[in-house]
Amino acid sequence: MTTAPSLRISELPAHAGQHVVVRAWVTHVRSSGKVAFAALRDGTGVAQAVFVKSQVGDDLWARFAELTTETSVEIAGEARVNPRAPSVLDIGVTRLEIIGPSPSDYPIQPKEHGIDFLLDHRHFWLRSPRQRAIMVIRNEVEQAIHDFFYERGFLRVDTPILTAAIGERSGLFATEYFEEGTAYLAQTGQLYGEAAAAAFGKIYTFGPTFRAEKSKTRRHLTEFWMIEPEVAWNDSEANMKLQEDFVEFLVQRVVQRRRPELDELERDVSKLERITAPFPRLNYTDAVALVQRKGSTAKWGDDLGAEDEALIVEDYDKPVFVFNYPKEAKAFYMKENPDDPRTVLCNDLLAPEGFGEMIGGSQREDDYDKLLARIKEEGLPIEAYDWYLDLRRYGTFTHAGFGLGLERTIAWICGIQHIREVIAFPRMMHRLRP
Amino acid sequence: MTTAPSLRISELPAHAGQHVVVRAWVTHVRSSGKVAFAALRDGTGVAQAVFVKSQVGDDLWARFAELTTETSVEIAGEARVNPRAPSVLDIGVTRLEIIGPSPSDYPIQPKEHGIDFLLDHRHFWLRSPRQRAIMVIRNEVEQAIHDFFYERGFLRVDTPILTAAIGERSGLFATEYFEEGTAYLAQTGQLYGEAAAAAFGKIYTFGPTFRAEKSKTRRHLTEFWMIEPEVAWNDSEANMKLQEDFVEFLVQRVVQRRRPELDELERDVSKLERITAPFPRLNYTDAVALVQRKGSTAKWGDDLGAEDEALIVEDYDKPVFVFNYPKEAKAFYMKENPDDPRTVLCNDLLAPEGFGEMIGGSQREDDYDKLLARIKEEGLPIEAYDWYLDLRRYGTFTHAGFGLGLERTIAWICGIQHIREVIAFPRMMHRLRP
Numbered sequence: 001m002t003t004a005p006s007l008r009i010s011e012l013p014a015h016a017g018q019h020v021v022v023r024a025w026v027t028h029v030r031s032s033g034k035v036a037f038a039a040l041r042d043g044t045g046v047a048q049a050v051f052v053k054s055q056v057g058d059d060l061w062a063r064f065a066e067l068t069t070e071t072s073v074e075i076a077g078e079a080r081v082n083p084r085a086p087s088v089l090d091i092g093v094t095r096l097e098i099i100g101p102s103p104s105d106y107p108i109q110p111k112e113h114g115i116d117f118l119l120d121h122r123h124f125w126l127r128s129p130r131q132r133a134i135m136v137i138r139n140e141v142e143q144a145i146h147d148f149f150y151e152r153g154f155l156r157v158d159t160p161i162l163t164a165a166i167g168e169r170s171g172l173f174a175t176e177y178f179e180e181g182t183a184y185l186a187q188t189g190q191l192y193g194e195a196a197a198a199a200f201g202k203i204y205t206f207g208p209t210f211r212a213e214k215s216k217t218r219r220h221l222t223e224f225w226m227i228e229p230e231v232a233w234n235d236s237e238a239n240m241k242l243q244e245d246f247v248e249f250l251v252q253r254v255v256q257r258r259r260p261e262l263d264e265l266e267r268d269v270s271k272l273e274r275i276t277a278p279f280p281r282l283n284y285t286d287a288v289a290l291v292q293r294k295g296s297t298a299k300w301g302d303d304l305g306a307e308d309e310a311l312i313v314e315d316y317d318k319p320v321f322v323f324n325y326p327k328e329a330k331a332f333y334m335k336e337n338p339d340d341p342r343t344v345l346c347n348d349l350l351a352p353e354g355f356g357e358m359i360g361g362s363q364r365e366d367d368y369d370k371l372l373a374r375i376k377e378e379g380l381p382i383e384a385y386d387w388y389l390d391l392r393r394y395g396t397f398t399h400a401g402f403g404l405g406l407e408r409t410i411a412w413i414c415g416i417q418h419i420r421e422v423i424a425f426p427r428m429m430h431r432l433r434p
Numbered sequence: 435m436t437t438a439p440s441l442r443i444s445e446l447p448a449h450a451g452q453h454v455v456v457r458a459w460v461t462h463v464r465s466s467g468k469v470a471f472a473a474l475r476d477g478t479g480v481a482q483a484v485f486v487k488s489q490v491g492d493d494l495w496a497r498f499a500e501l502t503t504e505t506s507v508e509i510a511g512e513a514r515v516n517p518r519a520p521s522v523l524d525i526g527v528t529r530l531e532i533i534g535p536s537p538s539d540y541p542i543q544p545k546e547h548g549i550d551f552l553l554d555h556r557h558f559w560l561r562s563p564r565q566r567a568i569m570v571i572r573n574e575v576e577q578a579i580h581d582f583f584y585e586r587g588f589l590r591v592d593t594p595i596l597t598a599a600i601g602e603r604s605g606l607f608a609t610e611y612f613e614e615g616t617a618y619l620a621q622t623g624q625l626y627g628e629a630a631a632a633a634f635g636k637i638y639t640f641g642p643t644f645r646a647e648k649s650k651t652r653r654h655l656t657e658f659w660m661i662e663p664e665v666a667w668n669d670s671e672a673n674m675k676l677q678e679d680f681v682e683f684l685v686q687r688v689v690q691r692r693r694p695e696l697d698e699l700e701r702d703v704s705k706l707e708r709i710t711a712p713f714p715r716l717n718y719t720d721a722v723a724l725v726q727r728k729g730s731t732a733k734w735g736d737d738l739g740a741e742d743e744a745l746i747v748e749d750y751d752k753p754v755f756v757f758n759y760p761k762e763a764k765a766f767y768m769k770e771n772p773d774d775p776r777t778v779l780c781n782d783l784l785a786p787e788g789f790g791e792m793i794g795g796s797q798r799e800d801d802y803d804k805l806l807a808r809i810k811e812e813g814l815p816i817e818a819y820d821w822y823l824d825l826r827r828y829g830t831f832t833h834a835g836f837g838l839g840l841e842r843t844i845a846w847i848c849g850i851q852h853i854r855e856v857i858a859f860p861r862m863m864h865r866l867r868p
Contacts, residue, residue, distance in 0.1 A: 006667060008587075008635060008636075010587065023666075023667045023831070023832075025632070025829050025831075026829075042635050042666065042667075043589075043631070043632070043633055043634040043635025043636070043666060044587060044634075044635045044636070070828045070829040071829050072829035072830060072831045099829075099830070099831065099832075100800075100826075100828070100829040100830035100831060101829070102828040102829045103827070103828065106828050121821075122629075122821075123629035123632075123633075123821045123824060123825065124824070124828075126629065126630065126633040126634075127632065127633040131633075132633065132634065135589055135591070135630075135633075135634060136589065138590075138592075139584075139589045139590050142580075142590055143580055143584045143590070146576075146577055146580045150573075150577045153442070153444065153478060155569055155570065155573045156572075156573050156576055156577075157569070157858050158572075158642070158659055158857060158858060159858065159859060160657060160858075160859045160861055161595070161619075161642050161644075161657055162607075162644070162656065162657050162861050162866060163866070164866045164867045164868075173596075173609045173610075173611075173617075174609060174610075175607045175608060175609045175619070176607075176608075177607075177656075177866055178646075178648070178863050178864070179864070180864070180866040183607075183866055185595075185609070185619075192858065192859055192868075195556075195557035195560065195868075196560065196858060197477070198459070198477070198557075198561065199477055199557075199560040199561040199565075199566065199569075200477040200478075200560075200566065200569060200570075201442060201476050201477025201478045202442075202477070202478070207641070207642065208592070208595050208641065208642070210595075210596070212612075214612070222596065222611075223594060223595055223596050225592060232457075232476065232477060233440060233457045233476075366534075387555075387556075387557045387867070387868035388868075390557060390558070391557065392534075393537070394504045394534070394536040394537065394540050394558070395459050395460075395504040395505050395506035395533075395534040395535075395536045396506060396533070396534035397457070397459075397506045397533060397534060398457075398533075423592060424591050424592060424593065424594075424626065424630060425593060425594045425626055427594055427596050429612050430612070430613070430614070432596060432597070432598045432611055432614040432617055433598045433821070434598075434626075434629075434821035
């Protein structure tokens with residue numbers, strides 16, 4: 001390899017007509033016998049190397065035959081716009097160096113592969129145009145999340161993954177922690193987020209969370225990323241307002257900046273353009289009545305399952321809030337609804353097109369006695385929640401927050417049915433590698 | 435609590451002269467008998483509530499006596515600039531509502547507390563001005579990291595925390611993973627980052643990493659955050675260039691935007707203003723000679739310890755690169771130095787003022803046979819590295835990357851000696867709560 005300064009493929013359009021050097025991988029080749037083409041990718045874009053037999057000389061022409069799928073190369077030549085394919089620049093090759101050959105048994109071939117095979121070769125599968133488009137959109141969503149909160153004065157707080165005995169809950173991954181006993185991998189950063197909201201006013205978390213659940217649905221991973229804002233002095237109403245502003249911001253940011261990737265995924269962008277606040281809001285009781293009219297056997301008091309959620313959203317082209325669920329269907333920390341103490345001040349936000357729940361949120365119980373009673377009712381170990389109760393013992397405060405599942409949100413934006421495709425190296429019950 | 439629209443304290447300056455409602459916590463009180471003051475904080479800033487006995491009426495004046503440390507209140511009154519303390523707005527109180535009383539045994543009092551006591555009450559300690567300043571700077575650094583890479587076309591890739599048998603290495607937290615056997619908490623995302631660099635060109639990771647080490651130094655946590663960029667086609671030289679540009683960007687961003695918080699920490703900002711690229715570079719061999727001249731017993735072949743690092747940086751007012759360490763002192767994946775095969779193409783970046791190593795980086799071994807030999811030499815389980823070796827088997831590529839320790843970097847920028855203070859809820863050998 002020479003030390004000639006090289007360009008990324010994404011930089012080529014600014015150098016049309018110039019002599020350039022590019023380092024890239026070959027994705028496929030074809031030859032007419034007089035002119036040969038090698039499609040190139042370098043992660044930033046795609047280009048096409050053009051070899052004209054009468055110009056490149058016999059040596060170089062012969063070396064073209066060595067170019068197999070995923071051979072890495074350094075190519076020099078003139079960058080030029082091909083009028084018939086203006087989005088992919090040609091490079092009229094004058095020099096070719098093979099950096100890394102690629103044996104002919106490269107696992108991913110231009111044919112259908114089974115999902116297990118693709119996941120076993122995730123390190124290569126990520127190189128495909130479709131997977132790259134998903135990861136580019138994921139990156140855009142993540143940056144948009146940080147920008148949204150930074151611009152609004154939220155502090156990001158990194159809550160711990162290793163947590164002490166938070167008790168009798170199921171689905172916890174456990175690990176030995178020196179002489180402190182067992183540590184559990186966090187399922188949520190919310191409780192820590194509440195402490196931080198009292199200190200900093202408006203905060204959000206952004207980190208991995210873990211569920212050791214034997215779920216094999218298309219909507220479950222054992223390791224997934226959650227964003228959990230928590231805001232002092234927000235009530236449930238303000239909490240829903242924040243959610244719809246947030247989701248609108250994320251979706252419109254992707255629409256504005258990642259159109260080529262949405263097109264690569266054949267996403268119907270008009271459906272995303274419609275995602276603007278406010279979102280429709282359904283009281284839980286009304287939602288149950290609605291799904292019952294549509295034939296569901298759900299009855300008041302049940303949590304709503306995926307099928308009920310699908311029935312609810314089918315009448316809407318925006319995400320739908322369902323709010324104020326029965327107490328027994330939801331977590332202990334949600335604030336009792338003063339207007340109907342059978343219920344709590346909470347909401348789920350259901351994505352349109354049947355993509356299911358992407359947010360769960362609530363106003364938090366800020367009454368010390370009520371919270372203590374709920375912890376006891378649930379049989380949770382009180383001593384593990386002493387610091388959490390402290391937040392109500394000293395200067396309690398109205399506050400609310402929510403958790404947005406990153407992979408579910410990205411899957412919806414991308415129009416991808418199974419969330420295993422929207423994270424680089426998914427973790428599922430039967431999947432711990434690569 | 436009324437439903438009057440309230441303002442955050444940070445919004446008050448724009449409302450000077452107006453009637454405002456604020457919800458906040460009381461940090462301390464004082465009274466002359468005729469005029470009383472309550473200092474307020476709400477996480478976004480601080481303000482002062484002023485109670486004039488002759489104006490507020492007996493009821494309200496009596497209620498002032500109930501205001502203890504960390505009582506939460508809603509206060510209404512006129513916002514006004516106090517010429518003697520223009521940075522903290524006064525509120526001339528006309529209404530006071532106590533939302534959450536705070537018993538007089540509030541744990542954190544205006545006196546010296548031991549570090550264990552403070553860490554036991556971290557949920558309250560975070561409310562102090564100094565801790566808030568640190569967390570505001572942490573937030574600024576984190577946003578700056580994302581902005582730096584986003585603007586340069588890097589993709590953020592979330593690498594897995596739960597990883598399969600990566601083998602015989604020490605200091606791993608382990609957890610049962612269904613029928614897949616044991617999973618280990620990731621110590622680094624680098625190997626996955628290399629796969630992603632081949633797919634996307636330029637990537638970075640940003641996530642928690644774990645070390646189950648019985649270290650009790652001021653520079654170790656069991657759970658800490660790392661940022662790991664990886665760039666296809668970068669060599670060790672380009673890797674160091676990226677590091678110095680990155681560190682300069684982070685430091686200058688904090689200097690520009692977080693001056694009040696640096697002042698709160700009494701940080702000597704002039705020392706930070708000097709942090710501009712390029713940074714001095716010392717060959718490992720020269721570095722050993724330097725510390726030997728200064729009395730160290732280090733000899734060629736050793737890794738450099740904290741004391742040697744302090745000797746190296748004391749002559750400089752910028753971070754210092756030490757590059758190309760002996761092979762046996764460094765990890766198996768670093769590329770052999772073609773000019774001196776006893777060494778590898780790597781670098782550490784040492785913070786000035788004795789804050790120690792904040793980055794470790796290297797060009798990666800891209801030769802399949804050499805990498806395989808190194809994996810065997812280290813006694814690592816080859817089958818666990820099959821996908822990693824694949825990256826060299828098919829279209830290998832020059833690439834380099836580094837890992838920046840987030841807490842160490844923030845500790846240096848803040849001028850904080852112990853990194854336990856720069857993360858919201860630190861995890862150490864003897865610390866798993868709150």
